[in-house]
Amino acid sequence: MKKFLLGLTLIGAMFTSCSDDDSNGPKKPVEGEITGVITTNQTFAYGNYTLKGIVKIASGATVTFEKGSTITANKQTGDNALVVLNGGKLIINGTAAEPVVFTEASKIPGSWGGIIMYGDAPIKAINAATTATSEDGNNQSYGGGNAAHNGGSLKYVRVEYAGAKLADGTKENNAFTFYSVGTGTTLDHLVAYKGADDGFEFFGGTVSASNLISFGNYDDAFDWQDGWQGQNNTNWYAYQEVKGNFGMEIEASGNNNTFFPKVTNVTLKRVAGTVPEVAGAIEIDAFQFKKEGNGDFNNVIIDGYGNYTEGAKTYEGAAIKIQDAPTNTDQVNNSRIKITNAKISNTTKEVLGASDAIVVGFPNGTFTKSATATGASLETGNWATVGGASLIK
Template sequence: MKKLLLSLAVLGTLFTGCSNDDEENNTPVTPQVGEISGDITTTTSYAYGNYTLKGIVRVKSGATLTIAAGSTVTCDKINGDNALVVENGGKLMIEGTESSPVIFTEVSKVPGSWGGIIMYGDAPVKVLGGGNTSISEDGLSLNYGGSNAAHNGGSLKYVRVEYAGKKLADGTKELNGFSFYSVGSGTTLDHLVSYMGADDGFEFYGGTVSLTNAISYGNYDDSFDWQDGWQGQNNTNWYAYQTNKGNFGIEIEASANNNDFYPKFTNVTLKRATGCTPEVAGDVQVDAIQFKKEGNGDFTNVVIDGYGDYTEGGIVYQGAAIKIQDATTNTNQVNGSKIKLTGVKITNTSQNVAGGSSSITVAFPEGRFTTNTTATGASLASGSWSTVNGLNLIQ
């Protein structure tokens, strides 16, 4: 009996101890409140909290800006231009988690309300005319380009940008959810979401950085876009869903420079919802992947769905899984075996492969374009990072 009482007492102590520990570990953390504005010139950290982004915030060369997991950063378009800009030499460290992403949003929740996240580096580019540097098209008119392939602009993990796409400064160009100007391979881009923007979800202007585990949902122009000789080699799990408005699933160009940059991708899903229309009436762009101006790439395990016929002004436009827009790209990139798409599953789409005009006949060399009805495309785990107002973005 004494042994039994002793055992019960020990067990009671153990259970009491566990309960106390759990209570201590689950103590709610009060979110901080504050404003992020002006130039970031030194190492600056923001703890978990709810912050207001006011104006064009620039992380200057030599500075690092860190924002803790679970934070929400909100801007308001009535205050004018808002954007988070990382200049070459600066770093942005935002490492959320699947259950505690970092969210950038705007008060009105209207697409095109702010400038999104813009990052600059000095990795290699090849711009129109063959040059190695250029001026940004974001309205800020900053230089980009260089020779530092391993440029490190920081780490973005589990970050969501909502309602971006506003024209900045000179008002001549729209902006994307995420814009990467000559960003290098030392930068980490993982589990990023661009939601309901008025231009592209993600755009790369040259550089060597890769993007893994990405969602582009409901963006008005292209889900993914690149130019200026972007050459990321380790891209995987790209998921795009075009809803109300949308042009290409992926727009690919190399600024009219014949090249061997050949960015590489595995596990890509491109979907277009029924009733989705081009961004601008009269400018019909309804294809899943468009190659133009010497663009190329290597894609494996791709799912394409929903790029069917679109009728405007009494004319029926046939969507294509793969569109080769111009004759030069067809000659140098297709015939030159610099475009490769293997394991492609195509459903609810009018054409597999098409040229941009009736004079362009596209014939991939053997093994450079293959289909597979069992392709699976992007493989992403749902969670708070991929859920907006109760909507799971992975449809």
Template sequence: MKTKFFALALATGLFLNSCSSSDDTTPVTPPATGEIKGDITTNVTYPYGNYTLNGVVKIKAGATVTFEAGSTITIDKKTGDNALVVLKGAKLITKGTADKPVVFTEKSKLPGSWGGIIVYGDAPAKVAGGGTTGTSEDGNKISYGGTNPTDNSGSLVYTRVEYAGAKLADGDKENNGFTFYSVGSGTTLDHLVSYKGADDGYEFFGGTVSLTNAISYGNTDDSFDWQDGWQGQANTNWYAYQTGKGNYGMEIEASSNDNAFFPKVSNITLKRAAGNTPESSDNQVDAFQFKKEGNGEYSNIIIDGYGNFTTPGGVTYKGSAVSILDGVTNDHQVKTGKIKLLNVKISNTTNINPIGATDAIIVVFPTGNFVTSATATGASLTPGAWATVDGVDLTK
């Protein structure tokens, strides 16, 4: 048995150090330690412990990797490109709990220090031009887009990713805290935190997976973002807090394909801290931004803090609860009733009613499709260690 375990450790790059005393009446096993590196090709369970992740670690098809509750996985950007990649046909399972989350963090605590968690599934996508497959922009250059809407890439529960958003290899853009390529509805994403990354908190490229009880905190681009025909239907309790630097609360698009994907999200809170500034290349300040045929139904929403933004040069950009970026989206999605925002409570925001990105885009929602309210409650999340960083409760 020892020989088999040692062989498994070599195959996965894992070396555990633990000790116990036969003299103890109640043995206490200390946290395991070890390094995770290279490709993982067989099933591995990492017991509760403190690990380091070194390099771009890929979980290959047929393998399942499990992290037990309370484990911390630390990355050091000085080692180069780092990320945890779940390939199509593989599974990642994190067994965090409210008081013992699984945490992926980075040694320097600087946004953009590693590539985060990247998951590939086998669910459908619809990319620009109407195609069903695309090539990932994460530096891995992997084809995505499948045929199984209920595909299962694992279960991420009570898991936090900190300081992600690095560009890997020759990737077209930065990565996110969590990135999902064609991930299917058989996958569980629940009680996740994306904390202080250098791009989006969460980004979906196609797929059918849903996300529940999610926090995007202090990410420098958008809190929630999707394209390529993502169509999750059971999303609820999304909380975003944009502080320091950040663009849109939610960036919603469908890669310029007229569609009826109609994702659904209920119980949403989008907050922008005083003094928050957008990225210099964007200068747009919207809670909800729809473009390239994005649509969907959103309900029980709190929007706070999306006021106008004036650059140091004196140029003012409109802050809005809802912005429609292009005339095609206005014609095909707004006017046909495929965008609904219901029970919306708005404060400290310049433009309460939906606006167009330019004066030429006249936005008028059909009756009943944009409804404000004084009683919306937004996201409802239970505090705990899963949502606490350096003593700060991220749910407030």
């Protein structure tokens, strides 16, 4: 292990110096491989890197990527992911013009595990448990009492073709997966592009995120559980095409929480002809609330959640679906689900219970519509462009 760490440190020093060799011209990208467990501070200069294996940033270590870098995994080498363990930090200093891109060689959705971060911010898992074990194959404990947990700063980052199952875990790896991450962490201008699971998923925690794009992910654009309670979220944009489930899948692991997350400026778009990820799983709604899920959403655009026909049966898409009676009774009726200033188009139903027995009636002021809603407002640039095409449509 000592020999490996020494080699990694020497390689890092070489990366840092090589990028500045030509002071009279543009920086030349360096090349290198990233693998193993990183236990000391490491800076990866602008370059093209190969990510091999499940790379882990250990507690006490900070890993930094400079703007413009590309990090490529290859599913032919086995399981790959970038994991930030609790106590470790990941700093990604991308810009709109020079984002940091994590991708996979085959460009096939579901080819690697994406970025996974663990913290010790509060959670409420099943049966109100304050800790839980991750289902991602890493078997990490998450949850705790540190609401201000700091896992680093991710700015202008794009993760492509993620969503692979790791080891013996269930398929709980997304482009970005945040386990009990805290308010000390910065998440800003992030793109989840064509993954085989969710674009972004939060397992409890208190972190907030701004300027998110979930584009072409097979499962849900945004998903959370375990009592996630981020309060300062803004500018979330989902574009679902070809294959995709809910725009947002929202649950609270069966706990009747009085708290809830807040998101302003939301756009959820579903292209005509988009089908659910798996046949028989009719998950075609913009917002789905279940297992006591809740939230406060303002200035919302919902477009394209229409009917879906499978075999001889046609299913109605909805802007808001309430999946079970406890969620309706505890969350809708107690004004813990709020969707205000919503502009809804090309969508079959505004509000729908999953069965005839679930009759949804929002209290006054908790579901309101507006013809002038604008939804997410995002800057353009290379951070939101793939193959010359803008992801903001």
